Amino acid sequence: MTETLRPGWRSHYALALVALAYVFNYVDRLLMSILIEPVKLEFGVSDTEIGLLSGLVFGLCYSVAGLPLGRLADRIGAVPVIACCAIAFSVFTMLCGLAGSFAVLLLCRIGVAFAEAGGMAPSVALVSQLYPPRQRSRALAAFMMGPSLGTLVGLAAGGWIAHHYGWRMAFIAIGLPGALIGILIWLTVRNVRVPRDTAASAGSGWWPSTQAILATPGYIWLLASASLAAICGYAVGTWNPSFLIRSHNLTMQQAGLLAGVGGGVMSFAGTLACGWATDRLVQKDAGWQVGTALAGTLLSIPFALGYYLWPAGSALVLMGIAIPEAFLLYLGFAFFGVWWSIPCLGAISHLFPAGRIAQATSVFVAAMTLFGIGAGPLVAGTLSDLFTPSYGDEALRYALAASVSLLALASVTLALALPSYRRARQIPALAIAHGG
Template structure:
C-alpha cells in the first residue's frame, strides 16, 4: 500500500474520483469528437483519409506523448490535483477553438494544443486514485475512472453527431468543449491536493535516471507492448467506425454516431465495470489476475471484432427510419470485451511503483498508448483504406479495420509474457516497502 493511502475511502475520496472521472469523460469527448466529424471536415477542406489519420492520429499522439512525461513528473512533485484541473480547463477551451478553424492547417494546430493539454489528465488521475483508495479497492475505483472512454463515446459520437447534423461540425466543437472548463474549475476549488511522499534520494534523482528505473522494472516493458498493440486496434476502430457504418452499411452521420456512440459506449461502460469488479475479486486469490483478466477479455474480443468488420451488409431490425445492421450485434460483444485490457494494465502501474513514481510511470504508459494508439491506429487504418481502395472500392475501410483488429491476437501473446514477470515485480515491491 502506498504511504498515506487510507484504509477506507471517504466521501471526499468519492467526490475527487467523480470529478477526475468527469474530466476524463470530457477528455475523451473532445478526443473522439473528431471521428464523427471526419466526413464533413473532409468535404470542407478537401483532404484524404491519410491526412485525416494524420490529424486525428500521429500528430495528436506525438504531442500528447511528449507532453505527458513532464506533466507526469510535475504531478509526482507538486501533487496531482492542479495538473488535472489545469489540463481540463485548457483542453476544453482549445477544443472550442477548433470550431473557429478557417483551414486544415489551423485545425491541425488547434488539435496539437488539445493533445498537449490532455496529456495532464490520465497519469495524474491514476496517481490521485492511488492516494485515495487502498489496493484491494483500486481496480473498481480505476474502472469508475476509466468509464471516460465509454461515456466519452456516448457523448462525443452520439451528441456530437446530432449537433453536427443540425448545426454543423464547427458548433459541435464549441458546444461539446464547454463543460470541461467548469469541471476543471470545480476540481481546482473543491479537491484537496496532497503531494506524494517522496524519499530524499528520489527527490534528487534526475529525469533520465528515474525514467530508466521505471522502464527497467520487470514486466513493465511487456505491459507497454500489450498496451501499444491493443491501443492501435482500439483507436483505429474508435476513429473510423462511424465512417465504416456510413460507407459499408449506408447509415447517415447521425445514425452512425448514435449506434457507435450509444450502443458501443453502453457496452464498453458495462465491460469496464465488469472488468474492474472481476479484477478486484480475482486478485485477492492471486496477484497475477491483474494481468490475467486483461488476457482473457482481449482473447474473447478477437472473434467479435473480426466478425463485425467482415460480416456482409444486411438489416437486422428496422427501428423507425434507423436500419440496424446485422453485424452490429457482433460490435456490441467487441465493445464489451475490447476494453478489458485497459483497467488491469493501468491499474498494474499503481501496484508496480512507489507513490512518488506512479504518475510518471503512468505517463510513460499513457504516452506509449497514445503514440501507438491515437498516433498510429487511425493513420494505419486510413492508409490501408487508401491502399485497398484500388481493389475494394467503397469496401476498402472494411478490410483496413479487419486488418487493424488482428493485432489483438498479438496483444494476447504479450500479456501472457507480462503475467509472470508482473507477479514477481509486485512481490518484490511489497517486500521492499515493508522493509522501509
C-alpha cells in the same frame, strides 16, 4: 498506500470529478471521428491526411507532453495539473470550431493533444493515493468509464449537433463543459501531496528514474500490450462511424448514435465488469491483475473480426434506424475490448510507490498514445486508401479488419507479462523504485 486507508466522501467526490474530466478529455479527443466526413468535404483532404490529424500528429504531441506533466504531478500533486489541463483542452477544442483552414484545425488539435496529456496519468496517481489496493481496480474502473461515456457523448451528441447545426458548432458546444469541470476541480478538490519518503525517491533525475521504471519486471510487456491494443482501439474509435456510413449506408447522425450509444453502453458495462472481476480474482491470485486483461483481449478478437467482415444487412429497425446484423457483434467487441486497460493501469499502481506512479503511468500512456493515437487512425486510413483501387467503398472494412488483428499480438505480450508481473510483486516497491 496501505490497506488501512479508508476512503470517505472526499475521495469519492474527487474520483467523480476527475472521472468526469476524463469523460470530456475523451469526448474532445474522439469528436473528430464523427466529424470526419464534413471536414473532408469542406477542406478537400484525403483519408491519410485525416489519419495524420487524428493520429500521428495528435499522438506524438500527446506523448511528448505527457512525460513532463506526469513528472510534475509527482512533484506538486495531481490536482492542479488535472484542473489546468482540463481547462486548456476544452479551450482548444472550442477553437477547432473556428478554424478557417485545415492547417489551423491541425494547430488547434495539437493544442488539444498537449493539454489532454495532463489528464490520465495524474488522475491514475490521484486515484491510487485515495484508494487502497483491494479497491483500486474498481476505483480505476470508475475513472476509466471516461472512454465509454466519452464515446456515448462524443459520437451521439456530436453527431446530433453536427447534423443540425454543423460540425463547427459541435466542437464549440462539446468543448465548453470541460472548462467548467476544470475550474470546479481547482476550487473544490483537495490536492494530495506525496508522502515525504516516496517524494524523496521521486526527486532523482527524470532519465535515471525512467530507466528504473523501464527496468521493473513485467513493465515493458505491459507497455507493448497497451501499445498494440491501443492501435486497434484508436483505429476503431476514429474510423468506426465512417465504416457504418460507407459500408452500411447509415447517415452521420445514425452512425454516431449507434456507435456512441451502443458501443458506449457496452464498453461502460465491460469496464465495470472488468474492475469488479479483477478485484475479486486478485484476492486469490495476484496474477489475475494481468490475467483478466489477457482473457478479455482474447474474447474480443472474434467479435471484432466478425463485425468488420460480416456482409451488409439489417437485423432490426429501432427508432427508425435499420441496425446492421454486424453491429450485434460490435456490442460484444465493445464489452470485452476495454478489458486490457484497467488491469494494466492497476498493475502499474501496484508495482510502484506513490511518488513514482504518475511518472510510470505517463510513460505507459505515452507509449500507448504514440502507437495508439499516433499509428491507429493513420494505419487504418492509409490502408483504406491503398485498398480503394481493389475494394472501392468497402476498402475501409478490410483496413479495420487488418487493424484489429493486432489484438492477437497484444494477447501474446500480455501472456509474457503475466509471469514477470507475479515475480515483480514479490519485490519490495521501494527497491523497484530505486532500480533494485
